[in-house]
Amino acid sequence: MRGCAALAELLGPWADGELDPSLGAEMEQHVRGCPSCARAAEAFGRLDDAAASAFTTPPVSEARWDEVWRGIDREIRRPRARALSRARVWGFAAAAVVLLCAGAVAWRLRPARPVAVYADLRPGVVEYVEGPSDRYVTMLSAAEGEVPVVYVTEVQ
Amino acid sequence: MPWIGTILLLALAAVDPGAAPPPSVEVCAVKVEASGTLAAGQEPQVPEELRGVRKLMPKAWTYAVYRFLGEECRKILLGEEGSFTLPDPFLLTVRRADAGDKVRLQYRLMKGKETILEAAAGLRNHESTWVGGPSTGNGTLYLLLSARW
Numbered sequence: 001m002r003g004c005a006a007l008a009e010l011l012g013p014w015a016d017g018e019l020d021p022s023l024g025a026e027m028e029q030h031v032r033g034c035p036s037c038a039r040a041a042e043a044f045g046r047l048d049d050a051a052a053s054a055f056t057t058p059p060v061s062e063a064r065w066d067e068v069w070r071g072i073d074r075e076i077r078r079p080r081a082r083a084l085s086r087a088r089v090w091g092f093a094a095a096a097v098v099l100l101c102a103g104a105v106a107w108r109l110r111p112a113r114p115v116a117v118y119a120d121l122r123p124g125v126v127e128y129v130e131g132p133s134d135r136y137v138t139m140l141s142a143a144e145g146e147v148p149v150v151y152v153t154e155v156q
Numbered sequence: 157m158p159w160i161g162t163i164l165l166l167a168l169a170a171v172d173p174g175a176a177p178p179p180s181v182e183v184c185a186v187k188v189e190a191s192g193t194l195a196a197g198q199e200p201q202v203p204e205e206l207r208g209v210r211k212l213m214p215k216a217w218t219y220a221v222y223r224f225l226g227e228e229c230r231k232i233l234l235g236e237e238g239s240f241t242l243p244d245p246f247l248l249t250v251r252r253a254d255a256g257d258k259v260r261l262q263y264r265l266m267k268g269k270e271t272i273l274e275a276a277a278g279l280r281n282h283e284s285t286w287v288g289g290p291s292t293g294n295g296t297l298y299l300l301l302s303a304r305w
Contacts, residue, residue, distance in 0.1 A: 118302075122282055124280070124285045125283075127275075130273070132271045133271065136272045138275075141216070150273065150287040150289075151289040152288075
Protein backbone atom coordinates (compact mmCIF):
# COMPACT_ATOMS: atom_id res chain seq x y z
CA MET A 1 0.00 0.00 0.00
CA ARG A 2 1.23 3.46 -0.96
CA GLY A 3 1.10 6.32 1.54
CA CYS A 4 -0.53 9.78 1.32
CA ALA A 5 2.51 11.39 -0.29
CA ALA A 6 2.55 8.85 -3.11
CA LEU A 7 -1.17 9.06 -3.70
CA ALA A 8 -1.65 12.79 -3.25
CA GLU A 9 -0.92 13.57 -6.91
CA LEU A 10 -3.49 10.94 -7.96
CA LEU A 11 -6.34 12.52 -5.97
CA GLY A 12 -7.30 14.85 -8.78
CA PRO A 13 -7.42 12.19 -11.52
CA TRP A 14 -9.22 9.82 -9.11
CA ALA A 15 -11.83 12.45 -8.27
CA ASP A 16 -12.31 12.96 -12.03
CA GLY A 17 -12.64 9.17 -12.57
CA GLU A 18 -9.60 9.04 -14.78
CA LEU A 19 -7.66 6.25 -13.01
CA ASP A 20 -7.71 2.66 -14.17
CA PRO A 21 -9.99 0.45 -12.04
CA SER A 22 -7.27 -1.27 -9.92
CA LEU A 23 -5.58 2.03 -9.04
CA GLY A 24 -8.98 3.61 -8.48
CA ALA A 25 -9.89 0.81 -6.04
CA GLU A 26 -6.64 1.35 -4.18
CA MET A 27 -7.34 5.11 -3.96
CA GLU A 28 -10.86 4.51 -2.71
CA GLN A 29 -9.64 2.17 -0.02
CA HIS A 30 -6.99 4.70 1.06
CA VAL A 31 -9.37 7.66 1.15
CA ARG A 32 -11.77 5.70 3.36
CA GLY A 33 -9.05 5.22 5.93
CA CYS A 34 -7.32 8.59 5.56
CA PRO A 35 -9.31 11.62 6.77
CA SER A 36 -6.85 14.16 5.26
CA CYS A 37 -7.03 12.53 1.81
CA ALA A 38 -10.83 12.28 2.19
CA ARG A 39 -11.02 16.06 2.79
CA ALA A 40 -8.72 16.67 -0.15
CA ALA A 41 -10.87 14.40 -2.35
CA GLU A 42 -14.00 16.24 -1.14
CA ALA A 43 -12.34 19.55 -2.00
CA PHE A 44 -11.56 18.23 -5.51
CA GLY A 45 -15.21 17.24 -5.85
CA ARG A 46 -16.43 20.72 -4.85
CA LEU A 47 -13.94 22.25 -7.25
CA ASP A 48 -15.26 20.07 -10.06
CA ASP A 49 -18.86 21.03 -9.20
CA ALA A 50 -17.94 24.71 -9.13
CA ALA A 51 -16.13 24.41 -12.46
CA ALA A 52 -19.03 22.51 -13.95
CA SER A 53 -21.54 25.08 -12.76
CA ALA A 54 -19.28 27.91 -13.94
CA PHE A 55 -19.16 26.58 -17.53
CA THR A 56 -22.74 25.44 -17.77
CA THR A 57 -24.69 27.38 -20.48
CA PRO A 58 -27.88 28.83 -19.06
CA PRO A 59 -31.04 27.77 -20.91
CA VAL A 60 -32.14 30.00 -23.79
CA SER A 61 -35.71 31.22 -23.79
CA GLU A 62 -38.07 30.69 -26.74
CA ALA A 63 -38.30 34.46 -27.23
CA ARG A 64 -34.51 34.69 -27.47
CA TRP A 65 -34.43 31.84 -29.99
CA ASP A 66 -37.10 33.61 -32.05
CA GLU A 67 -35.03 36.76 -32.03
CA VAL A 68 -31.95 34.81 -33.10
CA TRP A 69 -33.80 33.11 -35.95
CA ARG A 70 -35.29 36.40 -37.09
CA GLY A 71 -31.76 37.82 -37.20
CA ILE A 72 -30.53 34.85 -39.23
CA ASP A 73 -33.49 35.17 -41.55
CA ARG A 74 -32.72 38.86 -42.07
CA GLU A 75 -29.12 38.04 -42.86
CA ILE A 76 -30.17 35.38 -45.34
CA ARG A 77 -32.66 37.66 -47.04
CA ARG A 78 -30.46 40.76 -47.24
CA PRO A 79 -28.34 39.74 -50.28
CA ARG A 80 -31.45 38.49 -52.09
CA ALA A 81 -33.18 41.79 -51.42
CA ARG A 82 -30.19 43.64 -52.91
CA ALA A 83 -30.28 41.44 -56.00
CA LEU A 84 -34.00 42.03 -56.27
CA SER A 85 -33.59 45.79 -56.01
CA ARG A 86 -30.90 45.65 -58.69
CA ALA A 87 -33.30 43.69 -60.86
CA ARG A 88 -35.96 46.27 -60.14
CA VAL A 89 -33.60 49.08 -61.18
CA TRP A 90 -32.93 47.29 -64.46
CA GLY A 91 -36.63 46.67 -64.82
CA PHE A 92 -37.41 50.34 -64.35
CA ALA A 93 -34.63 51.30 -66.76
CA ALA A 94 -35.93 48.88 -69.37
CA ALA A 95 -39.47 50.14 -68.86
CA ALA A 96 -38.25 53.73 -69.22
CA VAL A 97 -36.44 52.87 -72.46
CA VAL A 98 -39.52 51.10 -73.79
CA LEU A 99 -41.71 54.07 -72.84
CA LEU A 100 -39.29 56.51 -74.47
CA CYS A 101 -39.18 54.43 -77.65
CA ALA A 102 -42.96 54.12 -77.68
CA GLY A 103 -43.26 57.86 -77.13
CA ALA A 104 -40.81 58.58 -79.93
CA VAL A 105 -42.69 56.25 -82.28
CA ALA A 106 -46.02 57.79 -81.30
CA TRP A 107 -44.55 61.26 -81.81
CA ARG A 108 -43.25 60.27 -85.24
CA LEU A 109 -46.53 58.65 -86.23
CA ARG A 110 -48.76 61.36 -84.78
CA PRO A 111 -51.15 63.02 -87.16
CA ALA A 112 -49.64 66.30 -88.24
CA ARG A 113 -52.69 68.26 -87.19
CA PRO A 114 -56.16 67.44 -86.02
CA VAL A 115 -58.40 67.15 -89.03
CA ALA A 116 -60.44 70.16 -87.98
CA VAL A 117 -57.39 72.45 -88.04
CA TYR A 118 -56.96 71.99 -91.78
CA ALA A 119 -60.67 71.86 -92.44
CA ASP A 120 -61.03 75.50 -91.38
CA LEU A 121 -58.67 76.79 -94.10
CA ARG A 122 -60.05 79.02 -96.85
CA PRO A 123 -58.78 79.88 -100.32
CA GLY A 124 -56.16 82.59 -100.53
CA VAL A 125 -55.00 84.62 -103.52
CA VAL A 126 -51.98 83.96 -105.72
CA GLU A 127 -50.51 87.34 -106.62
CA TYR A 128 -47.91 86.35 -109.17
CA VAL A 129 -46.22 83.30 -110.65
CA GLU A 130 -42.88 83.25 -112.37
CA GLY A 131 -40.88 80.46 -113.96
CA PRO A 132 -37.24 81.50 -113.81
CA SER A 133 -36.08 78.35 -115.56
CA ASP A 134 -36.68 77.60 -119.25
CA ARG A 135 -36.96 73.92 -118.47
CA TYR A 136 -40.09 74.39 -116.39
CA VAL A 137 -43.60 75.54 -117.23
CA THR A 138 -45.66 77.29 -114.59
CA MET A 139 -49.42 77.66 -114.52
CA LEU A 140 -52.00 79.08 -112.15
CA SER A 141 -55.35 77.40 -111.66
CA ALA A 142 -57.85 79.30 -109.55
CA ALA A 143 -61.34 77.88 -109.87
CA GLU A 144 -64.16 79.80 -108.19
CA GLY A 145 -64.31 79.07 -104.48
CA GLU A 146 -61.42 76.60 -104.58
CA VAL A 147 -57.94 76.92 -103.15
CA PRO A 148 -55.78 78.17 -106.05
CA VAL A 149 -53.04 75.90 -107.37
CA VAL A 150 -49.69 76.93 -108.80
CA TYR A 151 -48.38 74.14 -111.02
CA VAL A 152 -44.79 73.77 -112.09
CA THR A 153 -43.96 71.05 -114.62
CA GLU A 154 -40.64 70.05 -116.11
CA VAL A 155 -40.52 70.12 -119.90
CA GLN A 156 -39.65 66.66 -121.20
CA MET B 157 -70.32 117.72 -82.29
CA PRO B 158 -66.67 116.69 -82.24
CA TRP B 159 -67.09 113.93 -79.65
CA ILE B 160 -69.45 112.03 -81.97
CA GLY B 161 -66.70 111.89 -84.60
CA THR B 162 -64.24 110.64 -82.01
CA ILE B 163 -66.60 107.87 -80.94
CA LEU B 164 -67.18 106.85 -84.55
CA LEU B 165 -63.44 106.71 -85.20
CA LEU B 166 -62.91 104.58 -82.09
CA ALA B 167 -65.73 102.25 -83.12
CA LEU B 168 -64.24 101.89 -86.61
CA ALA B 169 -60.81 101.13 -85.15
CA ALA B 170 -62.32 98.45 -82.91
CA VAL B 171 -63.85 96.57 -85.84
CA ASP B 172 -61.16 97.39 -88.40
CA PRO B 173 -61.01 94.41 -90.72
CA GLY B 174 -57.84 95.70 -92.31
CA ALA B 175 -55.67 95.32 -89.21
CA ALA B 176 -52.10 94.34 -90.05
CA PRO B 177 -50.99 90.79 -89.22
CA PRO B 178 -49.08 90.37 -85.95
CA PRO B 179 -45.28 90.25 -85.85
CA SER B 180 -45.20 86.46 -85.74
CA VAL B 181 -47.25 84.47 -88.23
CA GLU B 182 -47.34 80.68 -88.41
CA VAL B 183 -46.77 79.48 -91.94
CA CYS B 184 -47.46 75.80 -92.51
CA ALA B 185 -46.73 73.51 -95.45
CA VAL B 186 -48.62 70.23 -95.71
CA LYS B 187 -46.72 67.90 -98.01
CA VAL B 188 -48.71 65.56 -100.22
CA GLU B 189 -47.71 63.07 -102.87
CA ALA B 190 -50.43 62.19 -105.37
CA SER B 191 -50.26 59.28 -107.79
CA GLY B 192 -52.32 57.10 -110.10
CA THR B 193 -55.47 57.96 -111.97
CA LEU B 194 -58.87 57.52 -110.46
CA ALA B 195 -61.09 55.05 -112.30
CA ALA B 196 -64.77 55.83 -112.80
CA GLY B 197 -66.73 55.27 -109.60
CA GLN B 198 -63.57 54.78 -107.58
CA GLU B 199 -62.88 56.71 -104.38
CA PRO B 200 -59.37 58.07 -103.88
CA GLN B 201 -57.27 56.68 -101.06
CA VAL B 202 -56.78 59.51 -98.58
CA PRO B 203 -54.90 58.83 -95.33
CA GLU B 204 -56.28 59.97 -92.01
CA GLU B 205 -53.82 62.88 -91.80
CA LEU B 206 -55.20 64.35 -95.02
CA ARG B 207 -58.91 63.96 -94.29
CA GLY B 208 -59.12 67.62 -93.29
CA VAL B 209 -57.24 68.63 -96.42
CA ARG B 210 -59.45 66.56 -98.73
CA LYS B 211 -62.10 69.25 -99.19
CA LEU B 212 -59.40 71.81 -100.01
CA MET B 213 -58.22 69.74 -102.99
CA PRO B 214 -59.40 71.00 -106.40
CA LYS B 215 -62.24 69.01 -107.90
CA ALA B 216 -60.18 68.64 -111.09
CA TRP B 217 -57.69 66.37 -109.34
CA THR B 218 -58.26 62.76 -110.33
CA TYR B 219 -55.43 61.09 -108.47
CA ALA B 220 -56.15 57.64 -107.11
CA VAL B 221 -53.80 57.72 -104.12
CA TYR B 222 -52.71 60.51 -101.82
CA ARG B 223 -49.83 60.09 -99.43
CA PHE B 224 -49.14 62.34 -96.47
CA LEU B 225 -45.46 63.23 -96.52
CA GLY B 226 -45.53 65.43 -93.45
CA GLU B 227 -46.18 68.93 -92.25
CA GLU B 228 -43.88 71.73 -91.27
CA CYS B 229 -44.80 74.96 -89.55
CA ARG B 230 -42.58 77.99 -89.12
CA LYS B 231 -43.10 81.15 -87.14
CA ILE B 232 -41.97 83.74 -89.65
CA LEU B 233 -41.43 87.35 -88.72
CA LEU B 234 -42.02 90.21 -91.13
CA GLY B 235 -39.19 90.44 -93.67
CA GLU B 236 -37.74 87.10 -92.62
CA GLU B 237 -37.46 83.83 -94.47
CA GLY B 238 -38.17 80.24 -93.55
CA SER B 239 -37.29 77.08 -95.40
CA PHE B 240 -39.25 73.85 -95.65
CA THR B 241 -37.67 70.49 -96.33
CA LEU B 242 -39.19 68.53 -99.18
CA PRO B 243 -38.42 65.16 -100.74
CA ASP B 244 -34.92 65.28 -102.15
CA PRO B 245 -33.86 67.26 -104.22
CA PHE B 246 -36.62 69.84 -103.67
CA LEU B 247 -36.62 72.73 -101.20
CA LEU B 248 -39.11 75.50 -100.49
CA THR B 249 -38.13 78.87 -99.07
CA VAL B 250 -40.75 81.38 -97.99
CA ARG B 251 -40.18 85.08 -97.32
CA ARG B 252 -42.79 87.16 -95.58
CA ALA B 253 -43.59 90.66 -96.85
CA ASP B 254 -47.00 91.82 -95.64
CA ALA B 255 -49.36 94.09 -97.52
CA GLY B 256 -52.23 95.63 -95.55
CA ASP B 257 -54.32 92.99 -93.83
CA LYS B 258 -52.64 90.17 -95.72
CA VAL B 259 -49.49 88.20 -95.24
CA ARG B 260 -47.67 88.10 -98.54
CA LEU B 261 -45.64 84.92 -98.84
CA GLN B 262 -43.03 85.14 -101.55
CA TYR B 263 -41.93 81.61 -102.09
CA ARG B 264 -39.33 79.90 -104.17
CA LEU B 265 -39.30 76.25 -105.14
CA MET B 266 -35.84 74.87 -105.75
CA LYS B 267 -34.67 71.65 -107.34
CA GLY B 268 -31.14 71.28 -106.15
CA LYS B 269 -29.58 74.68 -106.77
CA GLU B 270 -31.97 75.53 -109.57
CA THR B 271 -34.97 77.77 -108.91
CA ILE B 272 -37.90 76.23 -110.75
CA LEU B 273 -40.65 78.52 -109.49
CA GLU B 274 -41.08 81.91 -107.89
CA ALA B 275 -44.51 83.02 -106.77
CA ALA B 276 -46.30 85.08 -104.17
CA ALA B 277 -49.55 84.47 -102.33
CA GLY B 278 -51.54 87.00 -100.37
CA LEU B 279 -53.12 85.24 -97.41
CA ARG B 280 -55.42 86.46 -94.70
CA ASN B 281 -55.67 84.57 -91.45
CA HIS B 282 -56.47 80.87 -92.12
CA GLU B 283 -56.13 81.19 -95.90
CA SER B 284 -54.21 78.77 -98.05
CA THR B 285 -52.89 78.02 -101.50
CA TRP B 286 -51.50 74.99 -103.30
CA VAL B 287 -48.21 74.72 -105.09
CA GLY B 288 -47.05 71.59 -106.80
CA GLY B 289 -46.43 69.61 -109.91
CA PRO B 290 -42.86 68.36 -109.64
CA SER B 291 -42.39 64.63 -109.91
CA THR B 292 -40.96 62.85 -106.88
CA GLY B 293 -40.39 59.66 -108.84
CA ASN B 294 -43.33 57.96 -107.09
CA GLY B 295 -45.90 60.62 -107.82
CA THR B 296 -46.55 64.33 -107.96
CA LEU B 297 -45.56 66.60 -105.11
CA TYR B 298 -48.08 69.14 -103.76
CA LEU B 299 -47.77 71.57 -100.89
CA LEU B 300 -50.64 73.28 -99.12
CA LEU B 301 -49.30 76.58 -97.82
CA SER B 302 -51.29 78.34 -95.14
CA ALA B 303 -50.91 81.22 -92.74
CA ARG B 304 -52.53 81.66 -89.34
CA TRP B 305 -52.18 84.07 -86.49
